[in-house]
Amino acid sequence: MAITALLLLAACAAPSGASRAAVKEPEAAAAPAAPVSESRTGLLGTVVTVTVYGRGAEPGSAAFEAAFAAATEVDEAMSVNRPDSEISRVNESGFGAAVPVSEGTYAILEEALRIAELSGGAFDPAIGGLTELWKEDGAFARLPSAEEIAAARPGAGAGNVELRADGTVRLAFPGTRLDLGAIAKGYACDRAAEALRGQGVSSALLDFGGNVYALGAKPGGEAYTIGIASPYPGDGSVACTVPAMDAAVVTSGGYQKFFEEGGVIYHHILDPATGYPVEGNLLSVSIVAPSSTLADGLSTACFVLGLDRGMALLDSIPEAEGVFITADGTIHVTAGLIGVVSPADDRFTLPQEEGVAVVYYENEPVKTLRLGQDREYVFERDGMENRILVEGGSVRVAEANCANQTCVQMGAHAAAGDMIVCLPHSLVIKIEEGADLGADTVAG
Numbered sequence: 545m546a547i548t549a550l551l552l553l554a555a556c557a558a559p560s561g562a563s564r565a566a567v568k569e570p571e572a573a574a575a576p577a578a579p580v581s582e583s584r585t586g587l588l589g590t591v592v593t594v595t596v597y598g599r600g601a602e603p604g605s606a607a608f609e610a611a612f613a614a615a616t617e618v619d620e621a622m623s624v625n626r627p628d629s630e631i632s633r634v635n636e637s638g639f640g641a642a643v644p645v646s647e648g649t650y651a652i653l654e655e656a657l658r659i660a661e662l663s664g665g666a667f668d669p670a671i672g673g674l675t676e677l678w679k680e681d682g683a684f685a686r687l688p689s690a691e692e693i694a695a696a697r698p699g700a701g702a703g704n705v706e707l708r709a710d711g712t713v714r715l716a717f718p719g720t721r722l723d724l725g726a727i728a729k730g731y732a733c734d735r736a737a738e739a740l741r742g743q744g745v746s747s748a749l750l751d752f753g754g755n756v757y758a759l760g761a762k763p764g765g766e767a768y769t770i771g772i773a774s775p776y777p778g779d780g781s782v783a784c785t786v787p788a789m790d791a792a793v794v795t796s797g798g799y800q801k802f803f804e805e806g807g808v809i810y811h812h813i814l815d816p817a818t819g820y821p822v823e824g825n826l827l828s829v830s831i832v833a834p835s836s837t838l839a840d841g842l843s844t845a846c847f848v849l850g851l852d853r854g855m856a857l858l859d860s861i862p863e864a865e866g867v868f869i870t871a872d873g874t875i876h877v878t879a880g881l882i883g884v885v886s887p888a889d890d891r892f893t894l895p896q897e898e899g900v901a902v903v904y905y906e907n908e909p910v911k912t913l914r915l916g917q918d919r920e921y922v923f924e925r926d927g928m929e930n931r932i933l934v935e936g937g938s939v940r941v942a943e944a945n946c947a948n949q950t951c952v953q954m955g956a957h958a959a960a961g962d963m964i965v966c967l968p969h970s971l972v973i974k975i976e977e978g979a980d981l982g983a984d985t986v987a988g
């Protein structure tokens with residue numbers, strides 16, 4: 545049972561591709577060395593901590609140097625608080641002139657525009673004209689006038705950013721300013737993890753000011769348990785935990801940066817559509833995804849979209865899962881996290897779980913279906929096809945092009961532990977549940 549639960553944790557945390565990548569030959573194992581942590585301050589405007597387990601876990605090792613160098617490079621290229629950064633140069637002269645950028649900056653802009661499109665503009669890399677208005681000496685601390693906001697709003701929107709095939713960037717509107725603050729830490733974290741892997745590191749935790757990335761598995765082979773920070777300001781405790789292996793956990797919440805003026809609290813996550821802090825009943829959104837950049841962008845996007853539209857967005861992105869905490873302390877999770885997220889204390893509640901069915905292909909989970917939510921999922925591989933229906937709390941194979949039709953004949957199932965098997969297609973649908981707690985680090 546314990547082993548099944550661990551496998552399930554890992555399977556749910558990381559999408560199939562990532563979990564496959566994480567199943568590695570065990571290292572020729574001497575006694576496992578103690579993990580080593582190193583931190584840098586002043587990087588990406590936060591504290592960056594890298595903890596290495598096993599290979600590379602020596603103070604000052606090449607692995608740490610490579611990770612911090614990768615993060616520094618991203619910071620230098622992307623910070624809008626550095627007048628000499630590439631992004632600042634584009635903001636300075638990108639209207640009217642096409643500004644050449646480095647390959648790295650080009651890649652991050654490409655990813656930023658992709659996330660902007662995925663999220664229907666809820667994540668906006670061109671929001672800089674608006675964010676600048678809310679800053680005083682680089683800090684989120686100033687209430688702009690309605691006139692200032694109205695003047696800056698037309699400059700926002702990814703449609704104002706023209707990424708050209710010749711490696712240059714142009715801004716289409718005079719007031720357009722890039723601000724990649726919502727994905728910079730995530731991107732730096734991805735580059736640092738890549739640098740660690742390049743140094744032979746196979747197990748590490750990266751904490752970029754609350755943006756957490758779990759590289760590989762814990763030395764014992766199980767997923768890391770990541771705490772999601774309590775969204776109550778100044779609390780410092782954990783709201784709940786999620787498992788992660790080769791996955792990032794990134795949280796966006798109004799509690800992270802805010803100021804008060806005239807009795808009103810203004811937090812730092814701006815709605816690109818209004819130029820003002822997002823309103824609504826969300827306290828925080830955490831995303832679990834194999835890419836920290838994607839997790840970072842989606843956490844902002846989902847916070848802007850709110851609970852229902854944010855959930856719907858994540859439903860359309862198979863590799864990303866989410867944890868939404870609303871003002872009443874309710875924790876809402878996407879289907880892939882049902883059964884593996886546990887509230888840390890009684891300020892937080894998880895609504896009654898409705899059960900999930902996990903679809904496995906060749907023993908790898910490919911899809912998690914929430915039984916409380918009617919939907920159709922079509923499994924397709926190399927000419928194989930199974931149409932799987934969730935209806936009224938149960939799951940069945942409605943149609944399949946397998947030879948024996950056994951899977952269809954097995955009918956609908958709803959009880960935990962039940963399985964529907966399509967042997968010719970190496971397909972198993974299993975109704976599952978589970979739970980665990982005990983965090984290795986905290987995201988947020």
Ligand SMILES: [Zn+2]
Pocket residue numbers: 944946947948949950951952965966967968969
């Ligand atoms: Zn079948």
